[in-house]
Each structure stands twice: as C-alpha cells, then as structure tokens.
Amino acid sequence: MNAQEHAVVHVHRDDVGARMGMWLFLFTELLLFGGLFFLYSVYRFVNQEQFHIAAKELNTLIGTFNTIILLTSSLTMALSIAAIQRNNKSLSVFFQALTILLAFGFLINKYFEWSIKFHHGVFPGSEILLNKPKGEILFFGLYYVMTGLHGLHVIIGVVLIAIMTRLTIKGVINKDSYVKLESAGLYWHLVDIIWIFLFPLFYLIT
Amino acid sequence: MEKHDSTAEHKEHGYGIYILVWLGLLALTGVTVAVAGINFGGITVATALLVASVKSFLVLKIFMHLGAEQKTFKIFVLVALSFIIISFVLLFSDYSFI
Numbered sequence: 001m002n003a004q005e006h007a008v009v010h011v012h013r014d015d016v017g018a019r020m021g022m023w024l025f026l027f028t029e030l031l032l033f034g035g036l037f038f039l040y041s042v043y044r045f046v047n048q049e050q051f052h053i054a055a056k057e058l059n060t061l062i063g064t065f066n067t068i069i070l071l072t073s074s075l076t077m078a079l080s081i082a083a084i085q086r087n088n089k090s091l092s093v094f095f096q097a098l099t100i101l102l103a104f105g106f107l108i109n110k111y112f113e114w115s116i117k118f119h120h121g122v123f124p125g126s127e128i129l130l131n132k133p134k135g136e137i138l139f140f141g142l143y144y145v146m147t148g149l150h151g152l153h154v155i156i157g158v159v160l161i162a163i164m165t166r167l168t169i170k171g172v173i174n175k176d177s178y179v180k181l182e183s184a185g186l187y188w189h190l191v192d193i194i195w196i197f198l199f200p201l202f203y204l205i206t
Numbered sequence: 207m208e209k210h211d212s213t214a215e216h217k218e219h220g221y222g223i224y225i226l227v228w229l230g231l232l233a234l235t236g237v238t239v240a241v242a243g244i245n246f247g248g249i250t251v252a253t254a255l256l257v258a259s260v261k262s263f264l265v266l267k268i269f270m271h272l273g274a275e276q277k278t279f280k281i282f283v284l285v286a287l288s289f290i291i292i293s294f295v296l297l298f299s300d301y302s303f304i
Binding site: 016019020023024027030034038041042045046060064067068071072074075077078079082182185186189190192193196197199200201204205 | 219220221224225227228231232235238239242251254255257258261262265266268269270271275276278279282283286290293294297298301302
C-alpha cells in the first residue's frame with residue numbers, strides 16, 4: 001500500500017500502541033514465571049544441600065547446548081526483523097524458518113532429556129522420586145513445572161512465528177508494516193530471557 | 207498517517223550489532239558455565255544471577271529494541287522489574303530468619 005492509497009482510505013494504525021500492548025502482556029508473563037522463581041528461591045534456601053545433590057543428576061551439557069540453541073534462535077529472530085526493514089522478504093522468511101528449526105532442536109533435546117529422566121524413574125509422582133528426601137522431590141517438581149511451562153512457551157512461540165512466516169510470504173507483513181513480526185519477536189525474546197535464568201538455577205548448581 | 211510511520215523511523219539496527227550481541231551472549235554463557243565449575247560457595251549463585259542479568263539486559267536493549275523505544279516503555283519495564291526485586295527483598299526479609 002502506498003501513501004496515496006492511505007490518503008483515500010484512512011487505515012487506523014498505531015504501531016507504538018501495538019508494541020505497548022505486547023509489552024504489557026509480557027509483564028503478566030513475568031508475574032507467572034516470577035511466582036515460580038519465588039517458590040524456587042525459598043525452597044532452595046530451605047533445602048540447600050538437597051538441591052545441590054538433586055541438581056547433579058541434570059545433564060549440564062544438554063543444558064548448555066540448549067542455551068546456545070535458544071540464544072541463536074533469538075539472533076535469527078532479530079535478524080528476520082532487520083531483513084524485513086530492508087525490504088528483503090526472502091531473507092526475512094529464511095531467518096524466521098531458521099528460528100523455528102532451532103526451536104524444534106531445543107524441543108527435541110528437551111524430549112531426550114526428559115525421556116532419560118523418565119527412564120530412570122525420576123518423574124512427578126514416581127516411586128523412586130517419592131522415596132528421595134523432601135528437598136530433592138521439591139527440586140524435581142520445580143524442574144518439571146518450570147522447564148515444562150517454558151517448553152510450552154517455546155511451542156506457542158513456534159506456532160506464532162509460523163503464522164508470521166505465512167503472513168510475510170503473503171506480503172501482509174512487509175517493509176512498511178511489520179509490527180506483528182516485532183510482537184512475535186518480543187515474545188520469543190522473553191522466552192529466551194526466562195531460559196537465561198532457568199539454565200544456571202537448575203543445571204549449574206555445584 | 208501521523209502515528210503510523212513510527213515503526214519505520216524509530217530503529218534500524220544493522221545486522222552487525224545483532225551478531226555482536228549474540229557473540230557476547232555466548233561468551234557470557236561460557237563464563238557462567240566456567241564459574242559454576244569452581245566452587246565459590248554463595249558467590250557462585252550471585253555470579254550466575256549477575257551474568258544472567260547482564261545477558262537479559264543485552265537481549266532487552268538490543269534484540270527487543272528497548273534502547274530505541276520511547277521513554278514510556280523503559281519506565282514501564284523499570285517499574286515491573288522494581289516490583290519483582292521488591293517482592294524478592296520482602297520475601298527474604300522473612301525467610302532469612304528461619
């Protein structure tokens with residue numbers, strides 16, 4: 001749509017407002033995860049020894065690998081916006097597809113990580129877990145809830161980005177109008193920030 | 207039309223800065239993992255949280271374009287983060303004395 005068309009048909013658009021709305025939504029996400037981080041900090045404070053022992057069972061290598069994957073996916077998301085700003089549609093689509101691919105990589109790692117834990121009988125409500133000391137039960141409870149909720153956010157992010165990719169291909173998202181892609185990006189980066197805190201708190205307790 | 211150009215005008219980061227930030231984030235991840243291997247006791251947790259905060263700051267400022275955003279956005283984020291920190295302080299003013 002060029003400027004002339006706008007002059008005839010007035011299309012109401014408020015990109016700043018749209019981004020503000022997204023940020024406000026992200027604050028509610030902060031409350032959701034913030035509450036869980038409160039729980040984590042108090043339980044860890046009360047059960048320091050047992051949290052240390054339990055955390056040793058997590059695979060630091062998979063955790064580090066997933067951190068790198070998620071950070072890289074944040075990069076490709078940011079690059080896809082930079083590309084559309086420069087009117088480079090195919091490059092933007094490429095970066096969005098790459099972001100989705102990396103997200104799947106993250107989820108596949110998570111799947112294997114959880115599968116191994118389940119295989120060892122460490123899952124919520126399992127006999128082996130319930131026979132452990134209280135602090136370790138709490139650690140694994142929080143581990144499954146927090147990384148699980150985070151994983152759910154990754155899945156939602158993938159769906160959102162996939163929709164944006166479609167809209168970019170159709171030309172709805174373009175050089176002059178890309179606030180939708182920006183908002184999906186904001187969501188994705190928040191998911192990244194949450195992982196930035198989850199990673200050291202669960203995988204790196206020595 | 208008036209407001210509508212705001213996206214176009216307000217930020218156009220180059221590809222380079224994003225790659226630079228990404229490299230920084232990877233380096234900081236390396237620092238966290240390395241520091242976790244050494245046992246500093248209580249300082250280890252503090253270091254991990256400090257590094258995570260620096261990483262989040264980079265993501266917020268560059269990837270999420272907060273640096274180029276209007277002042278209102280920055281104030282909103284600061285208020286939200288302040289409340290999280292206040293809640294943590296109040297929480298531990300209680301729990302530290304158990």
